[in-house]
Amino acid sequence: xxxxxxxxxxxxxxxxxxxxxxxxxxxxxxxxxxxxxxxxxxxxxxxxxxxxxxxxxxxxxxxxxxxxxxxxxxxxxxxxxxxxxxxxxxxxxxxxxxxxxxxxxxxxxxxxxxxxxxxxxxxxxxxxxxxxxxxxxxxxxxxxxxxxxxxxxxxxxxxxxxxxxxxxxxxx
Amino acid sequence: xxxxxxxxxxxxxxxxxxxxxxxxxxxxxxxxxxxxxxxxxxxxxxxxxxxxxxxxxxxxxxxxxxxxxxxxxxxxxxxxxxxxxxxxxxxxxxxxxxxxxxxxxxxxxxxxxxxxxxxxxxxxxxxxxxxxxxxxxxxxxxxxxxxxxxxxxxxxxxxxxxxxxxxxxxxx
Numbered sequence: 001x002x003x004x005x006x007x008x009x010x011x012x013x014x015x016x017x018x019x020x021x022x023x024x025x026x027x028x029x030x031x032x033x034x035x036x037x038x039x040x041x042x043x044x045x046x047x048x049x050x051x052x053x054x055x056x057x058x059x060x061x062x063x064x065x066x067x068x069x070x071x072x073x074x075x076x077x078x079x080x081x082x083x084x085x086x087x088x089x090x091x092x093x094x095x096x097x098x099x100x101x102x103x104x105x106x107x108x109x110x111x112x113x114x115x116x117x118x119x120x121x122x123x124x125x126x127x128x129x130x131x132x133x134x135x136x137x138x139x140x141x142x143x144x145x146x147x148x149x150x151x152x153x154x155x156x157x158x159x160x161x162x163x164x165x166x167x168x169x170x171x172x
Numbered sequence: 173x174x175x176x177x178x179x180x181x182x183x184x185x186x187x188x189x190x191x192x193x194x195x196x197x198x199x200x201x202x203x204x205x206x207x208x209x210x211x212x213x214x215x216x217x218x219x220x221x222x223x224x225x226x227x228x229x230x231x232x233x234x235x236x237x238x239x240x241x242x243x244x245x246x247x248x249x250x251x252x253x254x255x256x257x258x259x260x261x262x263x264x265x266x267x268x269x270x271x272x273x274x275x276x277x278x279x280x281x282x283x284x285x286x287x288x289x290x291x292x293x294x295x296x297x298x299x300x301x302x303x304x305x306x307x308x309x310x311x312x313x314x315x316x317x318x319x320x321x322x323x324x325x326x327x328x329x330x331x332x333x334x335x336x337x338x339x340x341x342x343x344x
Contacts, residue, residue, distance in 0.1 A: 020254045032255045033255050034256050035256060039257045043258060051252035077249075079263075080215065082263050083192070083196065083205050084204075085206065085222075086215060088335075092254045113335050117336060117339045122335070123331055123332060123335055125329045125330075126327070127319075127325040127326065127328075128325065129325060129326075136328075139328045143331075143334030144329060144334060145328065145331065146327070147328065148327045149326070151301070152301070152302065152327075153301060154300055154308065154318055155297065155298070155300075155325060156297070156300065156312075156316040156318055157297045157319050158285070158311075159294075160256075160294040162296075163294070165314075165315060166284075166296075167288070167289045
């Protein structure tokens, strides 16, 4: 199966949103999704995009069971490490179940790495759910290190409410 | 002690690098530092900066024991969540030991949150070393949630070598 992995176009946002939802469902987190097709179009396709995205496209004429020709996505940002400088943060990497096992995930990783190197990034970082053994095996096989094991890192998030509270709180 | 927290200027990069090194020393990770003053100047002060930084400055005439007037920094990037859209990723928050306990960290958090809200970000995310109880208490007290606890996330990094390998690997 010869999938093409390419940079996403604005027209792909509908498919990207569909796959973000599929991935959230797989991660049992659908209720956390606030993103919309409009946000994806506005944030990713300006002169100074907030994120970048790759999609996997089936050859002309082929579709998934449900009739989709876009069957995977990899969404990433250019982030920054105060130790290393520019790095890639890979937010999502997703392939529809029907198309797994054909090396599409690998193609995504290679292309993200290539774009990262060309953009002078010196590392790729990502988060994965602890029970997602398939993904973890994949990352370890390709040379990734777990930063959260042992005495490593914990990741915290201030959600929208906590962020607003902080921003608004009176100076004492 | 009335510290001013303000956006960093290009001239602050020397101090920022010094504090990045102090923080890495505290985290027992000095050998991982590849960043230079030149990188910080180039990457943070263009039309489209790779990172943003705040610094804490002592009132005119005051300095640290070693003679520094810049005594803390908060380095962050505008990142992206595929669930929520634009978010802030807070890479560093550091206050020199001599000046801790005066609310400078809190000032940093408030200003990062304010900039985040103004920039339409809906969350602040950050990583902290598991043994850094002071920081963790601080984040929890201000409403943060631990994303890496229980069945949560693991964070992986492909270092420079692994990233290059991925980028260069022949297609099979």
